[in-house]
Amino acid sequence: MNLGIAIADFTQPGGPTGIARHVGRLARTAEEYGFTRIAVMDHLFQIGIVGASEQEMLEAYTTLGYLAASTESAELLALVTSVGYREPGLLAKMITTLDVLSEGRAALGIGVGAGFNIAEARGLGLPFPPVSERFERLEETLRICLQMWSDDEKPFDGRYYRLERTLNSPRTVRQPRPPILIGGSGERKTLRLVAEYADACNLFHGPDLQHKLDVLRRHCDHVGRDYDEIEKTVLLPLDPGARGENIRALLAELRRLGHIGIDHVIGPIRGADQHASLRLLGDRLVPEALHI
Structure with a gap:
């Protein structure tokens, strides 16, 4: 099993002047220890499970550009991009740029955006339409990105987005294109979109995880997709404890997740x-996880 890190807490004792060093050091250390993915959240206000909304939060794609220059091998992605924050043509260009400047290490992580995004969207004047519309926009965004990462430069005429020419130059370094990861566990819409469009999914860690995988398998059967082609990832907080006292429990949970088919935590x-x-995680968890 592969492990990745999600950088979510940017608050530093020295204030903003210490953030760049903190983020760069975390990313480089993770890479040195064998973590294979580095993710950031697509939030503009800090979220409640990390801290108060007033605490430091960096914009995702500017941060990923910095991380591209700070690392050499880890895959870079937002976990996950909120579909309404950027127009699809611009988003495809941003992922392409990140892929080129990281020499082929970008992925598109995307989702509809959970309900708690609404405060930051309204606060900063960003669109946040009803959830049903966000799902429709998500599907159009996926189609536009796939078209821009192909040889097809024809216009795109959708319900929400109209592009006169889907030109994308330079081409991505990663071929045939950057992988697409869709985050979320909704059984009717999100997992259907995973089956139709995604290379990977990101599911919530919880007691219904096996059920969600079974639902995804059924969607794959319905659309004629090979379930095993899709990488299954889970977001799981990694707290080793001050002296590593939580490592054994974390390792047991990784083994359980691997047993039900999770590929990447x-x-x-x-x-x-x-x-x-x-x-601590790099010394004591990563080497064991590689054998799961």
């Missing part, structure tokens, strides 16, 4: 000292 690094926690 991505987690925010928890603990008072994120760097110390990351080193």
